[in-house]
Amino acid sequence: MPRHPDLRATVLTVAAEIVATEGPDALSLREVARRAGVSHQAPYRHFDSREAVLATLATEGFAGLADALEAAEQEDLDAHAVDSARAYVGFALASPGHYRVMFRPDMVRFDGHPMLYAQSARAWEALRALAVRLADDGRIVGDEETAMAWLWSLVHGLASLLLDGPLPARGSTRSPEALVASVAKAIARPSAGP
Amino acid sequence: MPRHPDLRATVLTVAAEIVATEGPDALSLREVARRAGVSHQAPYRHFDSREAVLATLATEGFAGLADALEAAEQEDLDAHAVDSARAYVGFALASPGHYRVMFRPDMVRFDGHPMLYAQSARAWEALRALAVRLADDGRIVGDEETAMAWLWSLVHGLASLLLDGPLPARGSTRSPEALVASVAKAIARPSAGP
């Protein structure tokens, strides 16, 4: 029986903290165990390996991202686009410990983690739905696949740069929120209209 | 005197190979030394630490990226935009061992590596020059800073997704080159005009 109230959840929380502050390669299961106040082997009762912890983090991350994107869906296309962009980048900035692990195939392989694949598919579908609407509405040059690549590149690129890029440090006088707002507007209305 | 003809260069080459195939956190200086046929301490004659190797890789990476972007500069704005996008993503795909390390502040800190900062500034300036032209030409809604964020997000996002994202795996029936071409066109002409 657990001396520790839900060690599994604690492991994930502490791991996310470490990844958020020191990066994924700095994650040490022994350090996690130490912070959780258990022996260095206790986490292995709940996770097969270090990689399994990271895979679970990635799965949680994709689930949260999918939730946020689905919550942004709405009839009005402008609002759908702007809210989705905000939701995507907002999620990444709010959960860096999860987001940093989600696009790291060298650390987390999709094969062998069906849950990870399923949740990432949810997020992918939500984004794709928006891309299709934008393409159908003629706001993006090109077909659905181009629209999807364009949209995903834009939000993922902005999230990555804000999180790990020299963008914030380099003379950017602007707050991340303002940048996200500008880019979100550009997503909704790529045409240089009034 | 070196028994090994330019061990420093060999270390960088082997390190780039490992990062390209197994990811940055799988880089082991001892493995590098092994593949170079020297003792496990030999690389430390040329690099202060593991992080210094990664920082050098990142510096080389930014230098190569800057070269590629500067070579794409030209009078015609359409061609400048399309060639820059191709150059950026092309560099990332051709040098994954370098590119993967360039946006990893948890592994490579800019402070204390002036060369790294200088080369990244070169690449940044080249990209910024294009952003300014696009903004001045009215092809991007918003000011220069928005244009820069938009442009960089797009090319960095696409490069990241092609390199490490589920984009290629997921039902994408299209070749990376075709995707890059589509997105490059969208960069040159964001407006959905003919």
Add this chain to the structure above:
DNA sequence: CTATAAAGTAGACACTGTCTACTTCGCATG
């Protein structure tokens, strides 16, 4: 020829992931 400084080697230390074997303890069953 020899001194010197750079290049490379060897060994040690603390740290890591993970294997194996042990202990503890709540609870269902007799």
Add this chain to the structure above:
DNA sequence: CATGCGAAGTAGACAGTGTCTACTTTATAG
């Protein structure tokens, strides 16, 4: 109530890592 079973946690060991220190080799400058 006893018992024993399975899950949770502990402890020790092993190979591998980054990096410190101390040693050896060697090409060349004087």
